[in-house]
Amino acid sequence: AQKITQTQPGMFVQEKEAVTLDCTYDTSDPSYGLFWYKQPSSGEMIFLIYQGSYDQQNATEGRYSLNFQKARKSANLVISASQLGDSAMYFCAMRERLTGANNLFFGTGTRLTVIP
Amino acid sequence: GAGVSQTPSNKVTEKGKYVELRCDPISGHTALYWYRQSLGQGPEFLIYFQGTGAADDSGLPNDRFFAVRPEGSVSTLKIQRTERGDSAVYLCASSLRSDGTGASYNEQFFGPGTRLTVL
Numbered sequence: 222a223q224k225i226t227q228t229q230p231g232m233f234v235q236e237k238e239a240v241t242l243d244c245t246y247d248t249s250d251p252s253y254g255l256f257w258y259k260q261p262s263s264g265e266m267i268f269l270i271y272q273g274s275y276d277q278q279n280a281t282e283g284r285y286s287l288n289f290q291k292a293r294k295s296a297n298l299v300i301s302a303s304q305l306g307d308s309a310m311y312f313c314a315m316r317e318r319l320t321g322a323n324n325l326f327f328g329t330g331t332r333l334t335v336i337p
Numbered sequence: 338g339a340g341v342s343q344t345p346s347n348k349v350t351e352k353g354k355y356v357e358l359r360c361d362p363i364s365g366h367t368a369l370y371w372y373r374q375s376l377g378q379g380p381e382f383l384i385y386f387q388g389t390g391a392a393d394d395s396g397l398p399n400d401r402f403f404a405v406r407p408e409g410s411v412s413t414l415k416i417q418r419t420e421r422g423d424s425a426v427y428l429c430a431s432s433l434r435s436d437g438t439g440a441s442y443n444e445q446f447f448g449p450g451t452r453l454t455v456l
Contacts, residue, residue, distance in 0.1 A: 324370060
C-alpha cells in the first residue's frame, strides 16, 4: 500500500484565492511526522510546513496551513491568497518514528498552477 | 549561508558506464540522505548516513548502487554499469541530526539535484 497518496495530479487556482491540496497517508506507527514540500521548476525541494502526529493544533506557516484530520489520516495543505509564484509541484511526505526509519516517504505530487 | 550543493548539475552518460554524483551537505549536519526522483514521481529514498556510516541503505535498488561518506561530510553516490532506467534526478538532503524518539522533527534541507541521463 502507498504510504502517501495525492489524488490530484494538477490543480488550478485564481490568483488571490485559496486552494486545498489533498494528501492521505497510511501508517501503523503511532508516532509520525507529516511534511509538505514545494518543488518549483528549478527542481529544489523547499520545505513548507510540518505536522506531528501528537500535535493538538493544525500547523500554520504564513499563508500555509495544514488541515490535519488524524482519524481520516489526511493532511491537506491549504494555501491562502495564492500568488503567481506559488505555481509549482507540491509534495506531501511522511516520516515514521518507531520503525526507526529516518527517510521521508513522498507522494506523487500535485502540480499547482496559479492563474492571473 | 551555504545550502546543500550537488555536482554535477547534469550528467549524461552511456549505458554501461560508471558515474559518481557528489553531495556537499550543510556544514555541521550529521545526517545525509540520497533520494531518486523519476519523471512525474515523488522522490524515493535510497540511503541515509548518520556521520560516516550508512545507517539505512534499504532503498538502494541493487548492488550497482553504492554510496560513501568517508569523513562524515561530503558524500558520493556511485553507480556502476549504468542502465537507461537509472535516468532520474538524484537529490541529496541533509539535516542537523537524525530523529530520536518523540514527535519532534528534523527538517531535511534538499540540494538542487543532479539530473542523470543514461543514453
